[in-house]
Amino acid sequence: MSKQFNTISEEINEEAKKQAITWQVKALTDKANRELHRPKRPTPKCHFCDAPHYSSECQVVSSKKKAKMVETKHLCQICLNRANHHPASCRVLRQTQQLCHLRKCMKRWDIHHSSLCKEEPATPEEPLENGIEEEMNI
Numbered sequence: 001m002s003k004q005f006n007t008i009s010e011e012i013n014e015e016a017k018k019q020a021i022t023w024q025v026k027a028l029t030d031k032a033n034r035e036l037h038r039p040k041r042p043t044p045k046c047h048f049c050d051a052p053h054y055s056s057e058c059q060v061v062s063s064k065k066k067a068k069m070v071e072t073k074h075l076c077q078i079c080l081n082r083a084n085h086h087p088a089s090c091r092v093l094r095q096t097q098q099l100c101h102l103r104k105c106m107k108r109w110d111i112h113h114s115s116l117c118k119e120e121p122a123t124p125e126e127p128l129e130n131g132i133e134e135e136m137n138i
Contacts, residue, residue, distance in 0.1 A: 099114060
């Protein structure tokens with residue numbers, strides 16, 4: 001009886017392995033199929049100079065002109081996209097890599113895109129303000 005039990009369990013294990021491999025292959029082919037049929041993203045268009053790059057990467061327009069253009073074109077100061085959303089619900093607030101991280105701006109709660117920063121970044125010789133660190137050590 002134990003021999004019969006072993007052969008049945010071995011058959012079940014073999015069938016389970018075959019099905020697992022089948023499901024893995026199906027998952028891979030489905031993923032590849034989705035990748036092939038995914039629509040291509042359009043090339044980005046800068047809101048400032050209309051060149052084919054993201055607005056956040058624009059090196060053509062100065063930051064002062066960018067700030068004026070953001071106001072005239074009604075762009076969001078946080079994400080640089082069309083301002084048809086409330087700043088509190090801007091997606092960039094959840095993905096902070098595009099935000100300005102200068103201590104001067106953070107201390108003033110001046111939330112804006114890094115390319116729109118009016119402050120000069122600190123040079124290596126110039127020490128950063130220790131206001132935030134001093135407040136935390138108190």
